[in-house]
Amino acid sequence: MIRINENYTKLKASYLFADIAKRVSAFAAAHPGRPVIRLGIGDVTEPLPPACIEALHAATDEMGKRATFRGYGPEQGYPFLREAVAAHDYAARGCHIEPDEIFVSDGAKCDCGNIQEIFATDARLAIPDPVYPVYVDTNVMAGRTGPSVDGRYEGILYLDSTPSNGYVPAVPAAPADLVYLCFPNNPTGAVATKAQLAAWVDYARRNRAVILFDSAYEAYIRDPQIPHSIYEIEGARDVAIEFRSFSKTAGFTGMRCAYAVVPKTVTAWDKQGRPHALHGLWNRRHTTKFNGVSYPVQRAAAAVFTDAGRSQARALTDFYLGNAKLIRSAMAGLGFTCAGGENAPYIWVNVGRDSWEFFDLLLEKAQVVCTPGAGFGKCGEGHVRISAFNSRENVEQALERIAAALR
Secondary structure, eight states, X not given: OOOOOGGGGGSOSSOHHHXXXXXXXXXXXXXXXXXXXXXXXXOOOSOXXXXXXXXXXXXXXXXXXXXXXXXXXXXXXXXXXXXXXXXXXXXXXXXXXXXXXXXXXXOXXXXXXXXXXXXXXXXXXXXXXXXXXXXXXXXXXXXXXXXXXXXXXXXXXXXXXXXXXXXXXXXXSSOOSEEEEESSOTTTOOOOOHHHHHXXXXXXXXXXXXXXXXXXXXXXOOOTTSOSSGGGSTTGGGTEEEEEESHXXXXXXXXXXXXXXXXXXXXXXXXXXXXXXHHHHHHHHHHHHOOOOOHHHHHHHHGGGSHHHHXXXXXXXXXXXXXHHXXXXXXXXXXXXXXXXXXXXXXXXXXXXXXXXXXXXXXXXXXEEOEEGGGGOGGGTTEEEEEOOSOHHHHHHHHXXXXXXXX
């Protein structure tokens, strides 16, 4: 008799954004004359940078000629992209990362979920709350947690992110083996200082832990004092793995290209206490289960690092940050306390009531979609996340509708 992985039965019936999509679809079907503006899921709306389009077309043309056709590429990514990432995303910020420590993938979401496979199933977890659901759910699937009790899974050390700590969790007194951090944060939009990240690096070194650092939104940082990478912190190469994406940097949500950085000095141990370099383990997993990102997409990603590409990608993030500024100002003007929206494309609004109730209110009265904070964890209750990813016209119209609905 074939049996299921019963850890899946611990999960909520549906993924947060799938649940939102169902509610919005039901509303749209019942009210066809009331168009909905979506400021919920963090999907981009603006076209790809012209430099990326040009590179994509050129690479596609190469695939149509025998002399330049390419079949399977290196699973870890083509050297031209890995070298560009190492030079522009790391060396330019004073971080020592080798090209062969960079693993190109089809999404940071995939990497954040897949990386846990190389760690023991009894690893002690420390995960912020509220949090991107993938961090928690993939560990539940792997069997690292007990059941959910009062909205939290047994076996996870939850790191509360609340108004009192500026939504940046403090280093706990209790030890952990695997620590998930995300800055700029999804969903709160909060950013961490170098001192705050240094405290986490020190914690990981003391406890022989590994930090999984999601910096998918680093391109939105405008404050020069805020680090873009965990590797800007001394000692982080020994204890941290970093994830980045071209999705929000250059609008690649439909193109699928990201990368993970696994330094050769990051170490974990087996039951006998023998050290193992995680770089080799991840390389083995990556080459076994992944066939690489397509050549045209990697050429398009590499174009982000050209002079034209950097300028165009910056203009994209500036555009979305302009939306974020409008949203934060409007929500603050309505009397709400907000986080994010300054170095991140998300505005975390403290609405002071049930977050699903507020979601339904905006959907019914304003035809605007946000994301209820409760979907990100227990500490997300009483908040909603509003995304800046939409056209300026839609954002302005959505804010007018929200203001009218809340009067």
